[in-house]
Amino acid sequence: xxxxxxxxxxxxxxxxxxxxxxxxxxxxxxxxxxxxxxxxxxxxxxxxxxxxxxxxxxxxxxxxxxxxxxxxxxxxxxxxxxxxxxxxxxxxxxxxxxxxxxxxxxxxxxxxxxxxxxxxxxxxxxxxxxxxxxxxxxxxxxxxxxxxxxxxxxxxxxxxxxxxxxxxxxxxxxxxxxxxxxxxxxxxxxxxxxxxxxxxxxxxxxxxxxxxxxxxxxxxxxxxxxxxxxxxxxxxxxxxxxxxxxxxxxxxxxxxxxxxxxxxxxxxxxxxxxxxxxxxxxxxxxxxxxxxxxxxxxxxxxxxxxxxxxx
Amino acid sequence: xxxxxxxxxxxxxxxxxxxxxxxxxxxxxxxxxxxxxxxxxxxxxxxxxxxxxxxxxxxxxxxxxxxxxxxxxxxxxxxxxxxxxxxxxxxxxxxxxxxxxxxxxxxxxxxxxxxxxxxxxxxxxxxxxxxxxxxxxxxxxxxxxxxxxxxxxxxxxxxxxxxxxxxxxxxxxxxxxxxxxxxxxxxxxxxxxxxxxxxxxxxxxxxxxxxxxxxxxxxxxxxxxxxxxxxxxxxxxxxxxxxxxxxxxxxxxxxxxxxxxxxxxxxxxxxxxxxxxxxxxxxxxxxxxxxxxxxxxxxxxxxxxxxxxxxxxxxxxxxxxxxxxxxxxx
Numbered sequence: 001x002x003x004x005x006x007x008x009x010x011x012x013x014x015x016x017x018x019x020x021x022x023x024x025x026x027x028x029x030x031x032x033x034x035x036x037x038x039x040x041x042x043x044x045x046x047x048x049x050x051x052x053x054x055x056x057x058x059x060x061x062x063x064x065x066x067x068x069x070x071x072x073x074x075x076x077x078x079x080x081x082x083x084x085x086x087x088x089x090x091x092x093x094x095x096x097x098x099x100x101x102x103x104x105x106x107x108x109x110x111x112x113x114x115x116x117x118x119x120x121x122x123x124x125x126x127x128x129x130x131x132x133x134x135x136x137x138x139x140x141x142x143x144x145x146x147x148x149x150x151x152x153x154x155x156x157x158x159x160x161x162x163x164x165x166x167x168x169x170x171x172x173x174x175x176x177x178x179x180x181x182x183x184x185x186x187x188x189x190x191x192x193x194x195x196x197x198x199x200x201x202x203x204x205x206x207x208x209x210x211x212x213x214x215x216x217x218x219x220x221x222x223x224x225x226x227x228x229x230x231x232x233x234x235x236x237x238x239x240x241x242x243x244x245x246x247x248x249x250x251x252x253x254x255x256x257x258x259x260x261x262x263x264x265x266x267x268x269x270x271x272x273x274x275x276x277x278x279x280x281x282x283x284x285x286x287x288x289x290x291x292x293x294x295x296x297x298x299x300x301x302x303x304x305x306x307x308x309x310x311x
Numbered sequence: 312x313x314x315x316x317x318x319x320x321x322x323x324x325x326x327x328x329x330x331x332x333x334x335x336x337x338x339x340x341x342x343x344x345x346x347x348x349x350x351x352x353x354x355x356x357x358x359x360x361x362x363x364x365x366x367x368x369x370x371x372x373x374x375x376x377x378x379x380x381x382x383x384x385x386x387x388x389x390x391x392x393x394x395x396x397x398x399x400x401x402x403x404x405x406x407x408x409x410x411x412x413x414x415x416x417x418x419x420x421x422x423x424x425x426x427x428x429x430x431x432x433x434x435x436x437x438x439x440x441x442x443x444x445x446x447x448x449x450x451x452x453x454x455x456x457x458x459x460x461x462x463x464x465x466x467x468x469x470x471x472x473x474x475x476x477x478x479x480x481x482x483x484x485x486x487x488x489x490x491x492x493x494x495x496x497x498x499x500x501x502x503x504x505x506x507x508x509x510x511x512x513x514x515x516x517x518x519x520x521x522x523x524x525x526x527x528x529x530x531x532x533x534x535x536x537x538x539x540x541x542x543x544x545x546x547x548x549x550x551x552x553x554x555x556x557x558x559x560x561x562x563x564x565x566x567x568x569x570x571x572x573x574x575x576x577x578x579x580x581x582x583x584x585x586x587x588x589x590x591x592x593x594x595x596x597x598x599x600x601x602x603x604x605x606x607x608x609x610x611x612x613x614x615x616x617x618x619x620x621x622x623x624x625x626x627x628x629x630x631x632x633x634x635x636x637x638x639x640x641x
Contacts, residue, residue: 013479017483021483139623139627141579143583246488272584286486290486
């Protein structure tokens, strides 16, 4: 219980820092007025905007004001679309999830069996192929893989639609549009998790309890499943949670290339147009997602590892 | 021992005088020197030039050897780009726009890998771009390394509030995808080579800081450091002479992975128009340009992407090897 509270407190600190960072970006590094009215606006106009946006107040007052609003989920209006930032972010988040959740499931479904197989068939051709593919998957930049996927499957072969999110032409059209971005998004975490699964299984497989299981004549599949894989899953779960950062960064890249109207693309466009309220709100949202998922990963330890549960 | 013929000098000595200590380094001969033949194999290995040992180990690992070879080749290409590249990377030729590679039916033998949307030779641009890639990578890794190692050493050695603050900062750094922060900072401060180096360094210092900190905490408790403290050595001396050398292995490993990461970020930020200004050829800029013409020449994005992938792969493999070689977990 103490441990859990400690972790929650740490998470809150991260979120607090994220909000502060958002504030600093908005009001200290960038000049929100200049960004809105343009470089060659008259001084009078700049002053009017400054007053309208409350920027003529002392910085501490602005900071406290920003933080109190932020905690209530109020990040103001987007400079560009004049929409409420929070509802805009949440709407886009659900569209990103349409890609990200299948991508993470795909990464897990592939990486667990391939990683285990690669470890138990160590130094056979299966292992080599899996390792080489994982290494390349880790090294190949997603924006390039995305372009190549479009070039090959949409332009040259014409099998797939090249980009966009289409919802009004039936289920299968929708699936066809999301297939390539999902796969490209899954690639980097898949490669990373496969390597992790392989190395953790290799570590576990040399443990005494696996040797004991062998010595008492258990069937090989029981040894692998109950003794090796279940123990290897403990570090794997944390690493999966840590992949969230990768998936968010990947979403920015993949959604931009495939013109998928999700959070990543919103981020990318808002950063480019310096639509600061959206960026500040987005930073907070990313921090919350990261903290919550890490907390869940910590809690899942208790499910997977009875030693932690009984402490 | 099956035979009573002594095989080595050490055994001979022990056979002659069983009371002699086994420790070959013990000063049992008051005037004589210890020659190599008297020292067991393992100790000779340690005494050998560490560079030679590393080279030998590198030679034993095929993946690492090929990676090192590839990186050397890349350095050569970057150094002698003007001599090696068949064309001027900026020379446009409007008649030769968007050509496929030479082996293609519509290709042109003058342009081995084809041309881009402005009729510039892709091969020459890839070769010239390696200069910027390596320069940005190296500069950002050195900058991030200096900042991270300094902070990590101080935090690990002194502990206390400095340590607490530093760890919260690295937490924060880990909570955000560095690509997001990188794009954001570049959008605010503007694009440019120096700006990019700083942004990539910003994404990397935390890795060095974390690892060096934990090494420093471990090393601080060792006897030789405690001895140095007892002798009244200054903090600077202890940090630089005793603790820093023990962090070198982990620093090298992180540097290798960081280089891979730096090259990836340079390409990604340039690709999205927030890295190196588009006028300078880099692999990321080439991909951004290729994206616009991919319907007309789908070969254009192929080769810059392969260049990025292979370079990142080579530094990753070298990092893997270094981790095995130094046997350090980072």
